[in-house]
Amino acid sequence: MAENLQDKAHELAKALRESDEFQALQALHEEVEEDDVASRMLSNFRKVQLDLQDKQMQGEQPTEEEISQAQKQFEMVQQHDVISRLMEEEQRMSTVIGDMNKIITEPLESLYGTPEDEQNQ
Amino acid sequence: MAENLQDKAHELAKALRESDEFQALQALHEEVEEDDVASRMLSNFRKVQLDLQDKQMQGEQPTEEEISQAQKQFEMVQQHDVISRLMEEEQRMSTVIGDMNKIITEPLESLYGTPEDEQNQ
Ligand SMILES: [Ca+2]
Ligand SMILES: [Ca+2]
Incomplete structure (x- = not known):
């Protein structure tokens, strides 16, 4: 990768690290x-989520028991003050990353078109 | 998103646009x-690839006919000078984007750990 690109990527990473959201x-x-x-509580919740994801990716149907387990744990973490704030902040970060990616990949979209362009063709 | 982050993302997009690879x-x-x-030739090839991907994402098995179609078209585009160079250049760009993403998401990896870290725990 060109040195300039690498420098700019590091500057962006630094700005991300210094952002209020991070x-x-x-x-x-x-x-x-x-x-x-x-x-x-959080690591249990993450484990249950990951197990569910794994199952779905392998095309398996999770049992009713597993779904209600996951829901119960979700309600528990939602009610926990620090964890629920952490999850809100993760949502905010995920929006920041998405917005960043939209800006960065703009040059490629000008070559390949956005998904919206495809639909309008 | 903070103005500084936005500026740095635009600077990175500009560096990408000016890179030799782009x-x-x-x-x-x-x-x-x-x-x-x-x-x-290229848009036919892309269409066949997308159709195959769609099928696989819906869990359908492509027919032998479709697989041999896709292979034949792949060989055709590989033998086409400009298209084969385009595809090589796309590979190169994909490596650049991957390297960029590794740098940008470093702050998050310091919070969540890399996939390698997880395996070593
Ligand atoms: Ca805080
Ligand atoms: Ca050239």
Whole structure:
């Protein structure tokens, strides 16, 4: 990769690291890590989510038991103050990353067209 | 998104647009567009690839006929000078984008760990 591209990518990574969104996310991660109950609750929740995803990717249907398990855990983490703030902040970060990617891949879209362009053809 | 982040993303997009890899890709796209045979050959090839992908995503098995069709078209485009160069350049661009993404998402990896870290736990 050209040096200029690499420099610009590092500058963007630095700006991301210094952004309010990243700083808030990092602070919440630390808060969760320091709280044994929250930290166990979150890692259980993530494990159940990942297991469900794995099943779906392998074309398997999750059982009703597994779905209600996942829902119960989702409600639990939603009610937990720090974890629910962490998940909101993750949503915000995911929007930032999406917006960033739209800007960065604009040159390629000018070559290949956006999905919307395809539909309008 | 913070203004600084937005500026840095635009600077990176500009660097990408000015990179040798992008310039070469753009030139090859123009070459293909000006060549009716090449342009028809490429869009047929892309259509067959997309149809195959659609089938696989819906969990359908493509027929032997469809697979041999796709293979024949792949060999055809491989033998076409401009299209084969275009596809090589697309490979190169895809590596650039992958390397860029690795740099940009480094801050997030420091929070969530890389897939390799997970496996080593
Ligand atoms: Ca905070
Ligand atoms: Ca060229």
